[in-house]
Amino acid sequence: MKLTNVLGLLGVAMYLYGCYDGLFIAPADRFMGDIQRIMYVHVPSAWTTMVCFTISLVAALGWVAGLVRGKAGDGRWGWDDWLESSIEVGVIFGGLLIIQGMIWAKPTWGVYWTWDPRLTTVAVMELMFIAVLALRGFVEEAQRRATWSAVVTLVAYVNVPLVYFSVQWWSSLHQAQSSSDNVDPAMQLPLAINAFAVMFIAIGLMGLRARLAGLTRVALLADVGGEA
């Protein structure tokens, strides 16, 4: 069993307990009430999204480093597989994050979208990485597709801190943004458990998706008897 699969299964087990704890054992928030329990899936999704896109950065750097040293594609496709898988899983958890944010915001602040700097940054990041997936869909040649998506990933990732800063500055002009970060100790346990749980699950999913990316490339080449 591959390490990523083991982590994935461990993550599932932790997730089950974490959700149970978050829903039924942890105390409700004094001000917001039970709606605040969404935190136990919302914050973990946020961290997981960031971890996924950081893995994409590492995969992109790995591929580009090989290019700069003059190596052709073969034998190094692992970087490209993990780039594709980390972006796809990152986009999925980013999407979940945004939807959870809206489900939480509507009853609490009366609007689906509050221009909270963190959520808005994730939304912009989400669009940037969806664009990378779109680009990969429009380029057939494996070598060119790997290089172009690595370059775009680098350009996009470097932008994230700047997006966060500019949105925070831009939105703080309108209304101060309150966030429930003062976490009661009894809440920290399920939060920590779920944070690692969702991350391990994401790693497991990325492992599978990377293998799939590798197989589809080999399958694409196999029908002509080409080796990877």
Place this chain on the structure above:
Amino acid sequence: MPPIAPSTTPATVQATGLSRRHGARWALRGVDLALHAGTATVLYGANGAGKTTLIRLLASAMRPTAGSLRWFGDVSPDRVRVATLSHHDGHYDDLTALEHLSLGARLLPSPRAGRPPRPSPHDLLMRVGLSARSGSLVRTYSAGMRKRLAFARLLQKGADLVLLDEPYAALDPAGALLVDGLITELRGQGACLLVSTHQVQRTAALCDHAVRLDEGRVTWTGLASDTVGHPSVERGPT
């Protein structure tokens, strides 16, 4: 495969097990080839045999998927010493012939020690017969005139390895004579030429060696003079 012509200096370009894949298809597989200075080689084969892929790999316009390439004994291509005439003529429609050559003159480094100075744009235009139209935009040129300008830009480099991909295409008889003269002149100056063409007879008469490609593999190599009577040439590439 033994190098075609024994020679002390390293081959101008040496390919070993050279392969290139486009997505699912192997355009070139396991090509071993050594070309030497002062020689001209005609490359022939059916459409899709991999001629253009081989030319683009030797021109370092493309990276090989497998195998290795050495230019002038070195792994990294010294592109100043390599000149290519490809299907795309590489011109800007909105510049004139003269402007292309003046730009080339400014972009190219001064010639290496012991090499003759670069011919001036006017001499080049004279050489390819474009002096009359040197001031009009390339957009207004015929296909033949565009090819002549491509020759002028190629000559401007004074390269040691010259790769010609179907030089005779879209040329009138006068233009074809120009190509013949060009091949003979460059070979005489000690350059190494690889000419990919379907006019095998005409080109073979000017070259030393011949290489035949079929479905990405080298299926025959030998002296250019042998191609005259060679069955595969008489029947024409399959």
Place this chain on the structure above:
Amino acid sequence: MESLFQCVALAQKELMVQWRTRARFGSVLVFGVTSLLVFSFAVGPDSSALQAHAAGYLWLALLLMSTLSLQEAARLDVQNGALEALVLLPVDGRALYYAKALVNTVTLGGLGTLLIPVVVALYDAPVKEGALWLIATVWLGSAALVAPGTLYAALTSRARAGDVLLPLLLFPLVVPALLGSVKATEVVMLGDPMGRLGSWLGLVLAFDVLYWSLCGLLYPLLLED
């Protein structure tokens, strides 16, 4: 030093080529003016609303124009394999990028500057802090759109459905520059009591510095095949 001379020669070439195809870039300007008009129809004749958001409309029009002008400029290189001929000459990839990006900035900055009188007239937008600041903001913001835009246009001009891909890639990326430019323009137009102009322009400048350097490093990687 060598690639600096090459950059200058290439920039002159690019300027000449884009000047000679100015009819296409002229139509991009007409498109900008059309979109300004359409915005007012979309929002309605209430001039106070139009005036308040004039800065936003200007930058929306500029953003849409940038896509078209960047694609047009990239197509000039892809035609006849002109870019590849230069790469094989050889020409330093960075020199190619900076020559192209500089001329693209001149084109977009020029088009943007020509939009200003249209915005002032159409939306009756005041220019409290002076026209010079407005022009400076337009040029700084145009440079911010062009830096990554030139890199992306080199990609999308060689991909299928490239016309869809360029805005898809570019728009989310330029959010910080857009926010900074719109706020800076708004402050120049409606007055800057709290002296915020400097900091908004600083944000756009930071974006410029980041991407004018990073894209110059990454551009040569796209030339390999």
Place this chain on the structure above:
Amino acid sequence: MQGHWDAVMLAYGLTTATMCVYLGVLLARLRAAERPSRPGDSK
């Protein structure tokens, strides 16, 4: 502002369902991708 259990369950349910569906899709595509090249040996 007590209650809102419906919103909480929606958030948890959506998160869990998405992960399950994605896992299912991945496993199905992996099985399909592996079958032609090695029909005999099953993982």
